[in-house]
Amino acid sequence: MIRVLIGDDHRVVREGLKQVLADAEDVRVQAEVSSGPEVLAKVAACGGTAGLDLVLLDIALPGLDGLEVLQALRRDHPGLPVLMLSTYPEGQYAVRCIQLGAGGYLNKSADPDDMVAAVRKVAAGGRYLTAATAEALAASVWAGAGKAGGVEALSHREHQVFRLLTEGMTVSEIGARLKLAPNTVSTYRTRVLEKTGARNDVELALYAERLARSGLAR
CATH class of the missing domain: 3.40.50.2300 (Response regulator)
Incomplete structure (x- = not known):
């Protein structure tokens, strides 16, 4: 059983x-x-x-x-x-x-x-x-061999912030959810934007949408 x-x-x-x-x-x-x-x-x-x-x-x-x-x-x-x-x-x-x-x-x-x-x-x-x-696993291996960037380059905490940002949460709301100071969340947000190549939260949301449509981790 x-x-x-x-x-x-x-x-x-x-x-x-x-x-x-x-x-x-x-x-x-x-x-x-x-x-x-x-x-x-x-x-x-x-x-x-x-x-x-x-x-x-x-x-x-x-x-x-x-x-x-x-x-x-x-x-x-x-x-x-x-x-x-x-x-x-x-x-x-x-x-x-x-x-x-x-x-x-x-x-x-x-x-x-x-x-x-x-x-x-x-x-x-x-x-x-x-x-x-x-x-998605195959694409991740391929991407990893070619460059160190994209969502797969995010740390666990950065990935949490990435997910919550793309769900529309504010920095303050994310801080409350993860029990982090807002300035700490802002630091993680900056790293997420740098690693994904997004310039703002709107572009980050579009990036997440492309991932969802393509099934590829870039």
């Missing part, structure tokens, strides 16, 4: 995931939580791999985002597989998730059969890569 922890802040999504997984006789949802800190606490309470076989983890979680939680899980429970879920296109976040140790990246709109197949493969220690994710 594959014991799964679902970490997603939307109840309707959790219910949908549970319904999909309920059709698989070898999968059982062991627990569900709605924030980043709750994921870490529940994994610890379950004893890591002693009580869980897989974490289904949303990227956009309150408290700690999914990428931060993923890093913490890889550090504290390296044997526990993680499958990332998101509404973001593969070209925008899949590469970073795989680089941070996720066993796969799946869009929440994925076909139920693909969802179950991904859960089984990642829980068994494998990697589940959609065609779009594989293309």
Whole structure:
């Protein structure tokens, strides 16, 4: 039996995931939580791999985002597989998730059969890569061989600021979300603009939109 922890802040999504997984006789949802800190606490309470076989983890979680939680899980429970879920296109976040140790990246709109197949493969220690994710990984390797720039050159914190800026948040709002001083966020924003080649937040949003459309990490 594959014991799964679902970490997603939307109840309707959790219910949908549970319904999909309920059709698989070898999968059982062991627990569900709605924030980043709750994921870490529940994994610890379950004893890591002693009580869980897989974490289904949303990227956009309150408290700690999914990428931060993923890093913490890889550090504290390296044997526990993680499958990332998101509404973001593969070209925008899949590469970073795989680089941070996720066993796969799946869009929440994925076909139920693909969802179950991904859960089984990642829980068994494998990697589940959609065609779009594989293309994004290949593009990332190609870009890395040619130049050191673009979204793949961003540090983890810079990438957080990049994501929140492209969601329309202000520097002050980002500071409150990440518990950083506004001037610190402004510094990260400057680095993000330099590395992506954008001159302002509008160009940054257009850059993110191009990534989403092309599926390529530049």
